[in-house]
Amino acid sequence: MSSYEKTGVLSTRDLKLPSKKHLEKGVAILECIQEIPCNPCVDSCPVNAISMKDINAPPINDFDKCIGCGKCVGICPGLAIFVVKVKDGRALITLPYEFLPVPKVGDRVKALDREGNIRGDGVIKRVVKNGKTMVITVETREDLAMDIRNIWV
Amino acid sequence: MGGLSLRIKDHPIINFKNQKKISFYFNDKKLYGFEKDSIASALHAAGVKKLTTSPIYDRPRGFFCGIGKCSSCLMRVNGVPNVRTCIAPIKNNIHVETQEKLPSLPDAEFDVNPKKTVDIDILVVGAGPAGLCASIEGARQGTRVLLVDENQRVGGQLIKQTHKFFGSKQEKAGTRGIEIAEELENELRDFEKKDRINVMLDATVIGYYEGDKKRHHKFGVVKRDDYESRLYEINCKAVIFACGAMENMLLFPGNDLPGVYGAGAVQTLMNVYGVKPGEKVIMVGAGNVGLIVSYQLLQAGIQVDRVVEATPKIGGYHVHAAKLRRCGVPIQTSHSIKEVYGDDKVEGAVVVKLDENWQPIKGSEEKVDCDTICLAVGLTPSTRLLYQTGAEMGFIPEAGGYVALHDDSMETTVKGVYVAGDSSGIEEASTAMIEGKIAGFSAAVSLGYKKREDSPKKKQYIDELDRLREGPFGEKPRISKYKISKLMETRNV
Numbered sequence: 001m002s003s004y005e006k007t008g009v010l011s012t013r014d015l016k017l018p019s020k021k022h023l024e025k026g027v028a029i030l031e032c033i034q035e036i037p038c039n040p041c042v043d044s045c046p047v048n049a050i051s052m053k054d055i056n057a058p059p060i061n062d063f064d065k066c067i068g069c070g071k072c073v074g075i076c077p078g079l080a081i082f083v084v085k086v087k088d089g090r091a092l093i094t095l096p097y098e099f100l101p102v103p104k105v106g107d108r109v110k111a112l113d114r115e116g117n118i119r120g121d122g123v124i125k126r127v128v129k130n131g132k133t134m135v136i137t138v139e140t141r142e143d144l145a146m147d148i149r150n151i152w153v
Numbered sequence: 154m155g156g157l158s159l160r161i162k163d164h165p166i167i168n169f170k171n172q173k174k175i176s177f178y179f180n181d182k183k184l185y186g187f188e189k190d191s192i193a194s195a196l197h198a199a200g201v202k203k204l205t206t207s208p209i210y211d212r213p214r215g216f217f218c219g220i221g222k223c224s225s226c227l228m229r230v231n232g233v234p235n236v237r238t239c240i241a242p243i244k245n246n247i248h249v250e251t252q253e254k255l256p257s258l259p260d261a262e263f264d265v266n267p268k269k270t271v272d273i274d275i276l277v278v279g280a281g282p283a284g285l286c287a288s289i290e291g292a293r294q295g296t297r298v299l300l301v302d303e304n305q306r307v308g309g310q311l312i313k314q315t316h317k318f319f320g321s322k323q324e325k326a327g328t329r330g331i332e333i334a335e336e337l338e339n340e341l342r343d344f345e346k347k348d349r350i351n352v353m354l355d356a357t358v359i360g361y362y363e364g365d366k367k368r369h370h371k372f373g374v375v376k377r378d379d380y381e382s383r384l385y386e387i388n389c390k391a392v393i394f395a396c397g398a399m400e401n402m403l404l405f406p407g408n409d410l411p412g413v414y415g416a417g418a419v420q421t422l423m424n425v426y427g428v429k430p431g432e433k434v435i436m437v438g439a440g441n442v443g444l445i446v447s448y449q450l451l452q453a454g455i456q457v458d459r460v461v462e463a464t465p466k467i468g469g470y471h472v473h474a475a476k477l478r479r480c481g482v483p484i485q486t487s488h489s490i491k492e493v494y495g496d497d498k499v500e501g502a503v504v505v506k507l508d509e510n511w512q513p514i515k516g517s518e519e520k521v522d523c524d525t526i527c528l529a530v531g532l533t534p535s536t537r538l539l540y541q542t543g544a545e546m547g548f549i550p551e552a553g554g555y556v557a558l559h560d561d562s563m564e565t566t567v568k569g570v571y572v573a574g575d576s577s578g579i580e581e582a583s584t585a586m587i588e589g590k591i592a593g594f595s596a597a598v599s600l601g602y603k604k605r606e607d608s609p610k611k612k613q614y615i616d617e618l619d620r621l622r623e624g625p626f627g628e629k630p631r632i633s634k635y636k637i638s639k640l641m642e643t644r645n646v
Contacts, residue, residue: 001465001466004471005466005467005471006465006466006467006486007478007484008439008467008471008474008475008477008478008484009475009478010471010475031472031475032471032472033471034470034471034472034625034626035624035625035626036319036470036472036624036626037319037320037321037583037620037621037622037623037624037626037627038319038320038321038326039320039321039326040321040322040326040327043322054620054623055320055321055620055621055623056620056623056624056627075327077316077317077318077319077326077327078319078470078472078473078475078476079472079476080472080475098165098166098452099165099451099452100163100164100165100454102165112479112480112481113479114475114478114479115478115479115481116478116479116480116481116482117481131329132165132166132329133317149475149479150479150480
C-alpha cells in the first residue's frame with residue numbers, strides 16, 4: 001500500500017516532475033495517479049499534451065508540448081491539476097479554488113501545502129472564472145513551487 | 154429557536170438568496186421557514202432536531218436518511234399522522250406536531266378522492282439519474298411513459314451533487330450533478346409537452362397487484378395533495394424500477410441521537426435546502442461519498458473535524474482525499490466511532506483506533522466535541538417493490554445486499570419488469586444513467602417500438618458501461634454484475 005492511500009497526501013516521489021527548463025516556461029502538474037474512469041483533461045488540452053491510454057489510465061502530460069495555459073486546471077473534476085511556473089526567483093502556482101471569499105488580484109493570502117499547513121505568504125496574481133470553479137494564480141517563494149497547493153484567504 | 158442562524162447565506166456553488174419566508178406552527182409555536190423547505194429542514198433551521206420519540210424507550214429521534222426512506226422523522230401535519238417530514242413540503246400556516254407513539258388511523262383519507270385509473274406503456278419508478286434516463290429513452294423510442302417519484306422535484310440525488318462528475322463526455326463529465334439534473338429535466342419536460350411522458354411527483358408506488366390481462370402489470374400509487382391522498386391504479390406493459398438506495402447505519406451506542414445523520418441527509422439539508430446540519434462534523438467513512446460530502450461541508454462553511462475510516466486504506470479516489478487534506482482536514486484510517494454522547498442530541502463522540510482485527514485499541518480513545526456525526530458507510534439497494542413482483546433476488550455483497558437478478562437488457566426474471574441504477578447494485582450516477590438508458594430502450598423494443606437508426610444502441614451502452622467499470626475502482630460493480638449474470642445463466646439451464 002502506498003503511503004498516499006493511507007494519508008491522502010502525495011509526495012513528489014509519486015509524481016512525474018518537470019525539469020528546470022519546463023518550470024521556467026510553466027507546465028501543468030497532474031496530481032492524478034490512480035486509475036479512475038475520467039478524461040476531460042485530455043479533451044481540454046489545446047496542444048494535445050495530455051494523453052491517456054484508455055479512460056481508466058492516469059493522464060500523462062508531455063512537458064515539452066505543454067504550454068502551461070491552465071485550461072485543464074478549471075476543467076479537472078478532481079481539482080487535481082496545478083500549473084507551476086518559476087520566474088525571477090518566485091514561484092507562480094495556478095490552482096483550482098471553490099471557496100468563498102474569492103480573492104482579488106493583489107490580495108495577500110496564506111500559502112498552504114498538501115496537508116493544509118501554512119508554509120508561507122502569497123500574492124494573488126490572476127483570477128479566472130471557469131463556471132463555478134475559480135482558477136487562481138498565486139505567487140510565492142521559489143522553493144515552495146512543488147509544495148503549495150492551496151490558499152487561505 | 155426561531156432564528157435563521159443555521160441558514161447558509163453565501164455559497165461558492167449554489168445560490169440560496171431571495172427565498173420567500175413563510176410561517177408555520179410547531180406544537181402551536183409559530184416558526185419561520187423558506188418556501189422551498191421540507192418540514193424537517195425548516196424545523197432544523199429553527200433549531201428543532203428532535204422530531205419524534207422511539208416507540209418503546211422514548212428516546213429522541215431526528216431524521217436520518219433525509220430522503221423519505223427511514224421513517225425516523227414521522228410527525229402529524231394538519232391532523233394527518235405519519236407524515237415523512239423530510240420530504241413533505243412546508244406550506245403557509247400548516248400545523249406540525251410531534252405525534253404519540255402509535256397514532257390512530259386518520260379518518261377515511263381516500264373518501265374525498267375516488268380512485269383513478271391510468272393505462273400506460275411504461276411505468277418508471279424513481280426520477281433519479283437512472284429513472285430520468287430510462288423515461289427519456291423510452292419516450293424517444295415512441296412509448297408513453299409515466300414517471301412516479303416521491304419527491305417534490307425530479308433529479309433524485311443529482312440535485313444535491315454540487316461536484317463535477319467524472320467519466321467521459323457521453324456521461325457529461327466535468328458537469329456538476331446539479332447541472333446534469335437540470336439538463337435531464339429539460340429533456341424530460343420536452344417529452345412531457347409532447348404528451349409522451351407524464352410526471353407524477355409527491356407520489357408513492359405502494360404495491361403490485363394482479364393484472365387484468367397476463368401482459369399487464371398493475372400497481373397502486375398514492376399521490377399526495379396537501380397531505381390528502383388520492384389512489385391511482387396504474388396498468389402498464391412494462392415497469393422500470395429505479396428506486397435508488399438507502400443509507401447504511403453503523404452500530405455504536407448513541408447512534409440514534411438526533412445529530413447522527415446519513416451522508417445523503419447532510420447533503421440534502423445543506424445543498425438542497427441551504428441549512429447547515431451543524432457547526433462541527435465528524436465524518437465516518439472515507440469512500441467517495443464521505444470524502445465528497447466532507448468537502449461540500451467545508452464549502453458550506455461548516456467545520457469538518459476529521460474523517461475516520463475503519464479500514465487501513467482510504468477507499469475513495471485519492472483526488473477527493475487530497476482536496477480535503479490541503480484544507481487541513483485529517484483523515485484517520487483504522488479509526489472508528491466508539492460511542493456518541495449527548496442529552497437529546499449529539500454533543501460529542503469518542504473516536505478510537507482499531508487494530509488489524511478491527512478491534513478497538515484500549516487507551517486510544519479520544520473525546521471529540523461536535524454536534525454532528527455523518528455516516529458514509531455504504532448503501533443498500535431499495536428493492537421491496539421488486540420482491541413483490543416476484544422477481545428472483547440474489548444476495549450479492551458487492552451490490553450492497555439483495556438485488557433483482559437481471560440480464561444485460563436490465564430485465565429481471567419477470568417479463569416486463571426492469572431495474573436500473575442503485576437498486577440493481579450500488580454504483581454511481583454515471584453508470585446509473587447508462588443502465589437507465591438500456592432499460593428504457595430495451596423495454597420500448599420489447600413492446601415493438603424501435604427506431605431503425607437506433608439499433609446498435611444497446612451494444613454501445615453496454616460497451617460504455619464496461620469501459621467505466623474497467624479500472625480498479627470498478628471492481629465491485631464488475632464482480633456484482635458478473636455474479637448476477639452467472640446466477641441468471643444457472644437459472645436458464
